[in-house]
Structures are given as C-alpha cells and as structure tokens.
Amino acid sequence: MGSGRKRKNIVVPDKKKGGRFDAKETASTDDDPILFSFERIQSGQYCFSGLDDDHKVAAADAIFKRRQLRWSELKQAGRHALGFEKMPVSQIKRAPVPKFITEDKQTLLVCRYKGLAPMVGYRVRQIFYILWFDHSMNLYDHE
Helix, strand or coil: CCCCCEECCEECCCHHHCCCCCHHHHCCCCCCECEEECCCCCCCCCCHHHCCHHHHHHHHHHHHHHCCCEHHHHHHCCCCCCCEEEEEHHHECCCCCCCCCCHHHCEEEEEEEECCEEEEEEEECCEEEEEEECCCCCCECCC
16 A cells, blocks of 8 residues: 555555655546545536535435446436536536636536536546536536
8 A cells, every 4th residue: 555654544655755646546447436526616606605405405415326336337327317428618608617627628527416407527537526516507508
C-alpha cells in the first residue's frame, strides 16, 4: 500500500514521493463501482442548494440506488431508469459551462434522479462529477 508509515489503518504518504500516484492505483475500468462527487456542482439555479426538499431527497435516493452498481451495469440500464445517456456540451443552453470542461470533455452524462429530471455531469475514471441538477427541465432542450 505505499511506502508511507501506518497510523491506525491510515497510510501516511511518504513526502519523498512528491504526491505521485502509481498507474495501477488510478487505472479504472467499467467494472469499478460508480462514485459520485458534489465537488464540481455549479452555483446558481441548477445547484443542489437550489433544490426543494422533494428534489433533494430524490437526488440522495438516486445516488444511493446506484452506489453499488458498476459502470458496466449503468451502461446496460435504460437511460430513463438507473442508466445514463450521453449529451454534447453544446446542448447546455441556460447555464455557463465551467472553464474546466475542456475540449477533451465535450460529452456529458445525464442520469435521472426524480422522474425524468436529470443530474448532468461527467466521468473521470470511476467518479461521476455532478455539475447540475435540472429540476426545472430547462437546462437544455429535452428531446
């Protein structure tokens, strides 16, 4: 688990390594479970804090239901069920796209959390970074 010293089951990183990660530790496949991150949620109308209580509960429940699923299982599930669909960034019409969404991240993922209401984000390895909760169904043109 690294060459750092252990302190009660916590690995303390070795300062001599400079914070680098071994490729084996960061590699990810579709067999990994999905992890959700609120770290990149955008402020404004589509932020988690802007949701009413029903939508907050539904969002938490949707994440809870997916917590042990693998990415491969999400890919096989229906897009209006536990699965997701892909969407080009260019479809976002009513919120500014964050500057960290670069040319290599021009496809977003859309998961439903309350009926057809989507949470929109992107994937890096096994993490789904949520950007917006489209509770009013007007963040982008729904087809």
